[in-house]
Amino acid sequence: MPSSESAKVQKGLGHAIARAALELDLGLLVSAPDASGADRYRMVNDTACALLGASSEQLVGRSVEATFLGNAYFNADEIADATGGTDLRELRGELIRRDGQRVPIRWIRVVTRVGGQAYTVHILTRAERRSRAEQALLDSEQRFRRLIDAAPDAMLILTTDRITYANQAMTQLSGYSNPRQLSQLTLHHLFCSDDADRLMASIGDLDNDEGPLGPFELRAMRRDGRSVLVEAILVPTEWDTGRGVMLLARDLSGRRELQGQMVQTDRLAAVGTLAAGVAHEINNPLAYVLLNLQYLLREVPKLSEDSGRLAHLVERVREARHGAERVGAIVRDLKTFSRSDEEQVGPIELKRVLLSAIKVARTQLMSQGQIVEAFEEVPPVRANASRLEQVFLNLLINAIQALPSDDANRSRIHVRIWWERGTTDEGAVCIAIADTGAGIPEEHLDRVFDPFFTTKPVGLGTGLGLPICHSLVTQMGGTISVKSKLGEGTRFTVSLPAARPLERPVTRIPTPAPGILQRRAKILVVDDERAVASMLSRILGEEHDVQVATDATAALEILEREEFDLILCDLLMPHVTGMDLYAELAKRHPGREARVVFMTGGAFTPRAAQFLSKVDNARIEKPFDLMAIRKLVRELAARTAKVSQ
Numbered sequence: 001m002p003s004s005e006s007a008k009v010q011k012g013l014g015h016a017i018a019r020a021a022l023e024l025d026l027g028l029l030v031s032a033p034d035a036s037g038a039d040r041y042r043m044v045n046d047t048a049c050a051l052l053g054a055s056s057e058q059l060v061g062r063s064v065e066a067t068f069l070g071n072a073y074f075n076a077d078e079i080a081d082a083t084g085g086t087d088l089r090e091l092r093g094e095l096i097r098r099d100g101q102r103v104p105i106r107w108i109r110v111v112t113r114v115g116g117q118a119y120t121v122h123i124l125t126r127a128e129r130r131s132r133a134e135q136a137l138l139d140s141e142q143r144f145r146r147l148i149d150a151a152p153d154a155m156l157i158l159t160t161d162r163i164t165y166a167n168q169a170m171t172q173l174s175g176y177s178n179p180r181q182l183s184q185l186t187l188h189h190l191f192c193s194d195d196a197d198r199l200m201a202s203i204g205d206l207d208n209d210e211g212p213l214g215p216f217e218l219r220a221m222r223r224d225g226r227s228v229l230v231e232a233i234l235v236p237t238e239w240d241t242g243r244g245v246m247l248l249a250r251d252l253s254g255r256r257e258l259q260g261q262m263v264q265t266d267r268l269a270a271v272g273t274l275a276a277g278v279a280h281e282i283n284n285p286l287a288y289v290l291l292n293l294q295y296l297l298r299e300v301p302k303l304s305e306d307s308g309r310l311a312h313l314v315e316r317v318r319e320a321r322h323g324a325e326r327v328g329a330i331v332r333d334l335k336t337f338s339r340s341d342e343e344q345v346g347p348i349e350l351k352r353v354l355l356s357a358i359k360v361a362r363t364q365l366m367s368q369g370q371i372v373e374a375f376e377e378v379p380p381v382r383a384n385a386s387r388l389e390q391v392f393l394n395l396l397i398n399a400i401q402a403l404p405s406d407d408a409n410r411s412r413i414h415v416r417i418w419w420e421r422g423t424t425d426e427g428a429v430c431i432a433i434a435d436t437g438a439g440i441p442e443e444h445l446d447r448v449f450d451p452f453f454t455t456k457p458v459g460l461g462t463g464l465g466l467p468i469c470h471s472l473v474t475q476m477g478g479t480i481s482v483k484s485k486l487g488e489g490t491r492f493t494v495s496l497p498a499a500r501p502l503e504r505p506v507t508r509i510p511t512p513a514p515g516i517l518q519r520r521a522k523i524l525v526v527d528d529e530r531a532v533a534s535m536l537s538r539i540l541g542e543e544h545d546v547q548v549a550t551d552a553t554a555a556l557e558i559l560e561r562e563e564f565d566l567i568l569c570d571l572l573m574p575h576v577t578g579m580d581l582y583a584e585l586a587k588r589h590p591g592r593e594a595r596v597v598f599m600t601g602g603a604f605t606p607r608a609a610q611f612l613s614k615v616d617n618a619r620i621e622k623p624f625d626l627m628a629i630r631k632l633v634r635e636l637a638a639r640t641a642k643v644s645q
Contacts, residue, residue, distance in 0.1 A: 025125070026125050027047045027049075027050075027051045027052070027122075027124030027125065028044070028045045028048055028122070028123060028124075029041050029043065029044045029045075029048050029059070029121075029124070030042050030043040030044075030119055030121055030122070031064050031120045032117060033118065038063050039064040039120065040062060040063050040064065041059050041061065042119075043060070044056050044059045048122075051095065051105065051124050052069060052072050052095065052124075053072060053097040053099055053101065054072075065183075067164075069124075072095045072096060072097045073095070073096040074091075074093055074094070074105075075094045088109070088110050090106065090109075091106070091107040091108075092106050093107075104126065104127040105124055105126060106124070106125050106126075106127050107123075107124055108122070108123040108125075109121070149167045150167075153169055153248050153249065154166075154167065154169040154170035154173045154174075154230070154248070155169065155246060155247065156170050156182070156190075156247050157244050157247075158187070158203065158246075159245075162185070162186060163182050163183065163185050163187075164239065165179075165183075166179045166183070167179070170182065173220060173222075173230070173251060174221075175222035175223035175224050187199050187200060189221075190220060190221060191218055191219065192218070192219040192221060195216075195219055198218075199232075199234070202214075202216070202234055203234060206236050212233045212235045214231075214232055214234055215231045215232060216231070216233070217230075217231055218230050218231075218249070220249065228251060228253060229251075229253060230249040230250060230251055230252055231249070231250050231252050232249040234247055235247075235248065294625070294626035294627075295539060295626065298626075346382065346499075347380035347382060348381055348384070348385050348388060349380055350378060350380070350381050350417060350429055350431065350496075351375055351378075353385055353388050353389050353392065354375075354415065354431065356389055357389050357393040357396060358373070358392075360393055361393060361396035361400060365413075368400065368405065369403045369413065369436075370412055370413070371396075371413045371415060372414045372415065373415050374416040375415075375416070377419075378419040378498070379419065379426060379498045381429050381496040381497065382476070382497060382498075382499035383478075383496055387472045387475075388472075388476070390468075390469075390472065391480075391494065392431070392494075394466070394469050395433045395492050395494075396413065396433060398466070399413045399433055399434070399437070402435045402438060402489070403435055403436065403437050404437065404438070411435075411436055412436045413434070414432070414433075414434045414435075415431075415432070416430075416431070416434075418430050420495075427498050428495045428498060429495070429498050430494070431493070431494045431495075431496075432491055432492070432493045432494075433491070434489060434492075435490055435491075436489045437490060439485050439487055439489055440482070440486075440490055442484075445483075445484060448466050449466050449467055449470040449480075449482075450467065473494055477496070477497050478494060478495050478496040479495045480492065480493070480494050480495075481493050481495075520543065520544050520545055521545070521566060521633070521640070522544070522545045522564045522565050522566075523540055523545065523546045523565065523567075523568065524547050524548075524555060524558060524559070524564045524567045524568070525537055525547070525548050525549070526551075526552060526555040526567065526569040526570060526573075526578070527548075527550065527568075527570040527599065528551060528570060528573045528574060529570070530550050533549075533550060534548065536568065536629075539626060539629075540629075540630065543630070544633065544637065547562075547564075551573060551575070551576065552569075552576035552577065552580060553575070555567075555581060556581060556585070559585060559592075563592070564595065565595065565640045566595055566597060567595055567596045567597065568620075569581055569596050569598060569599065570598075570599050570601075571601075571608060571612075571619075577608075578596070578598055578599075579608065579611050582596050593617075594617065597617060597618045597620060597632075597636065598612070598617055598618075598619040598620075599620055599621075599622060600619060600620075600622065618632070620632065
């Protein structure tokens with residue numbers, strides 16, 4: 001038969017087949033390979049368009065895929081031709097269309113060759129109605145698929161070593177835009193090579209009768225080349241009438257960041273507890289060392305007539321006192337890190353807090369540069385002193401680390417305080433800390449307050465300092481901002497709401513002239529440090545009648561027998577604390593608890609901090625100043641005597 005006649009016959013047969021398919025309500029599609037070898041749809045009839053929920057323009061030219069038929073997803077159980085041939089294949093399953101409609105369908109594919117060209121004829125027909133049991137099973141499977149597709153954890157199904165299903169969470173985790181892009185990939189496409197090998201070995205050992213395997217920590221590979229740490233388990237399952245394995249994976253990056261932040265917070269809390277404990281332990285012996293030195297300075301001149309030798313001795317004592325006072329200053333700086341009062345907020349003198357932070361920071365600066373101060377007169381701010389000092393110290397240390405190490409003459413840290421007055425309120429007090437360092441790249445400025453982001457070298461920064469500063473300032477009702485320019489330096493500005501100082505009536509007690517006392521007060525000193533109690537007894541005993549108790553139990557026994565004008569009591573003591581003594585005294589002799597003056601060494605338990613916030617009793621901190629404590633006792637004793645009259 002001539003070729004022209006053959007072409008006419010083939011065209012006629014094609015029209016006949018298409019007409020027959022239309023009459024029989026069969027969907028008909030014809031596909032053939034293009035120049036690149038990809039099989040694409042060449043013809044589609046109206047019935048196929050109706051079944052697939054797409055137009056012929058959307059279908060013609062599309063590639064033929066195993067799991068996607070046109071624009072519809074196809075869940076299929078493949079049944080090979082009874083003769084075992086490969087040119088005829090039947091698939092039975094369900095179309096899931098873009099509009100959400102589900103259509104049970106049979107898909108028959110016949111491969112034929114015309115003039116050396118291979119064509120595939122796809123015949124689609126609605127499947128026969130299933131039995132109730134089959135329909136129930138299908139509905140159950142559909143619900144299961146919808147469930148895992150909506151799950152927040154990443155899931156995929158593997159048959160052999162191929163991925164046959166992936167939910168939306170796995171698609172996003174892997175950096176793809178559509179689940180179909182994962183279809184027919186292997187684990188080696190989605191996980192680092194070693195981890196993929198571990199998974200494949202575990203899948204080979206997985207038995208249908210045993211439970212999940214794992215969890216495994218794996219490195220999932222995103223499409224852009226980045227890796228993500230995940231925790232995964234393997235679960236044996238049945239999928240499309242065959243054996244499969246479900247892999248569930250959860251992104252660990254958020255959890256690791258949170259764990260790291262919690263660990264750092266715990267470390268900071270531990271440092272605070274340690275600092276407070278060290279301060280307390282140092283303050284107790286320091287208290288009687290300083291009192292003794294001050295006592296010697298007063299008494300030594302009375303013992304000798306050799307003025308030259310005496311002056312030399314007094315100078316040595318003064319030097320010892322100066323050294324002890326320096327230790328006291330270090331202790332006060334250590335107390336900065338105590339978290340005992342972090343919930344207490346009140347009017348704070350900003351200059352004092354900032355100067356304390358600068359003093360600590362200067363030990364880090366050494367000869368690397370200078371700190372230049374410009375402080376205006378500003379009102380107090382409503383804040384927490386220890387938290388605020390932590391913020392300033394962190395910003396100062398960052399500024400020091402940013403300074404160039406080879407140019408101390410140019411290295412400056414400018415610290416400024418000013419007041420921006422408000423029109424209807426007290427306005428805001430602003431603090432700027434600026435360095436002349438290298439600066440921060442513009443693209444990083446928006447991230448400096450993000451947890452774990454740092455531009456410092458490995459080992460020098462944790463990426464938590466600035467986020468903690470931001471959190472603390474925000475909690476105190478303020479703001480913190482940053483400006484920077486490469487080569488010129490960085491400036492952090494903290495703005496805090498101004499607070500009016502608390503106005504409390506102050507009753508001024510006239511201080512008696514030296515050597516003239518209105519009356520001798522009766523004082524009980526309670527302290528578990530015998531040396532502190534003894535020295536206080538010796539110093540105060542010159543003007544008052546003093547008794548000593550080295551524990552609260554003994555003090556309570558004394559208080560049952562005698563009445564005292566003042567009770568100087570250590571706040572924290574073993575077994576029975578000063579707080580317990582206060583409570584027992586209030587219970588046994590109401591009103592006398594107001595005469596207690598608490599002595600503290602700098603360490604506050606949460607209970608002690610809460611207790612002190614509720615009582616109005618006077619308190620004095622160790623180490624003591626001899627003249628100050630004598631003056632305080634005189635004033636309090638005079639006030640107590642006035643109340644008793």
